[in-house]
Amino acid sequence: MLHGRWKYAFCLAWLIANSQLLRAEDGPRDPVLTLDFGDAKVAYKRSELLQRPDLEHIEVAADASYPGRKMSYQAVPAAKLFANQKISPQAVIQFQCLDGFSAPISKERLLNSDPRQSIAYIAIESPDAPWPGVKAGGPSAGPFYLVWPQPKLSQIGPEEWPFQLVGFSLRENLRQLYPAIFPVEPASAEVQQGFTSFTKNCFPCHTMNRQGAGEVGPDLNVPYGPTEYLNRRSLRRLIRNPQDLRYYAKSRMSAFPKSSLSDEELNHLIAYLAHMTKHKVATTAKHH
Numbered sequence: 001m002l003h004g005r006w007k008y009a010f011c012l013a014w015l016i017a018n019s020q021l022l023r024a025e026d027g028p029r030d031p032v033l034t035l036d037f038g039d040a041k042v043a044y045k046r047s048e049l050l051q052r053p054d055l056e057h058i059e060v061a062a063d064a065s066y067p068g069r070k071m072s073y074q075a076v077p078a079a080k081l082f083a084n085q086k087i088s089p090q091a092v093i094q095f096q097c098l099d100g101f102s103a104p105i106s107k108e109r110l111l112n113s114d115p116r117q118s119i120a121y122i123a124i125e126s127p128d129a130p131w132p133g134v135k136a137g138g139p140s141a142g143p144f145y146l147v148w149p150q151p152k153l154s155q156i157g158p159e160e161w162p163f164q165l166v167g168f169s170l171r172e173n174l175r176q177l178y179p180a181i182f183p184v185e186p187a188s189a190e191v192q193q194g195f196t197s198f199t200k201n202c203f204p205c206h207t208m209n210r211q212g213a214g215e216v217g218p219d220l221n222v223p224y225g226p227t228e229y230l231n232r233r234s235l236r237r238l239i240r241n242p243q244d245l246r247y248y249a250k251s252r253m254s255a256f257p258k259s260s261l262s263d264e265e266l267n268h269l270i271a272y273l274a275h276m277t278k279h280k281v282a283t284t285a286k287h288h
């Protein structure tokens with residue numbers, strides 16, 4: 001029999017592990033994908049999306065969420081959903097997912113319709129033909145999932161396939177949205193490059209100075225940044241493969257092997273993290 005306290009810890013772990021599943025089961029029968037333009041919102045119901053004249057049947061041979069499987073989807077080109085919107089050159093588009101994963105995504109890539117480059121599609125899971133679990137026994141990538149039939153054309157990375165999408169939001173620019181994540185001048189070219197790499201690779205899950213929409217992992221600067229409490233070797237090891245530093249079966253942090261983050265990029269990233277420890281933004285703790 002489980003001892004009281006362990007029973008509690010076990011239940012909590014179980015709840016966390018299954019919260020997505022529970023949410024998916026409790027979710028509305030006709031889920032919506034929301035495009036938030038700040039002053040206006042457009043909500044697309046699944047049933048409406050599945051009726052659109054621009055719905056296509058697509059095949060995805062190298063699917064980031066279903067490795068080794070050839071997938072086929074009913075999908076709408078992402079650009080079509082944004083077609084009637086004025087989008088300024090500095091505007092930033094962010095995606096949001098059910099589990100709190102959220103990040104800016106290149107709007108040039110998301111809205112591209114030139115067939116010589118990768119084209120993004122919003123795949124829609126039909127209730128009659130559910131997709132397999134992303135992990136065995138877990139929930140699928142649906143109801144909405146951003147896929148790229150030809151990812152190689154624009155070298156689309158694994159973090160550019162957000163699944164269990166809730167929607168997208170558009171803001172004037174990233175600095176307006178999150179001023180405290182930017183390097184503070186004077187900042188070296190390495191720090192600037194590290195910042196770019198941070199927004200692409202880490203910001204989907206971690207906040208910086210408590211700014212950002214990623215709520216999967218801890219803040220990477222306050223109260224302490226990782227360069228303040230981990231030596232460089234341990235930090236590199238953790239980023240390359242978190243399980244290599246501390247084993248944790250339920251870890252949700254991705255590994256960043258050299259194929260997705262070069263040694264040089266890793267150096268820049270660490271330079272940025274170290275730089276930010278000198279520019280902490282004092283914010284009061286959020287109480288829930």
Ligand code: HEC
Nearest residue numbers: 201202204205216217218226239242250251252253254256
């Ligand atoms: C898919 C989400 C995800 C991504 C992407 C991600 N992390 Fe994490 N990270 C986590 C989670 C969750 C934890 C908490 C421990 C765990 O689950 O492994 C964590 C833990 C950490 C820690 C340890 C914090 C501590 O004090 O224990 C550091 C440092 C870290 N991440 C840095 C990074 C950096 C740098 C990047 C980008 C290269 C990154 N992470 C990308 C989810 C993520």
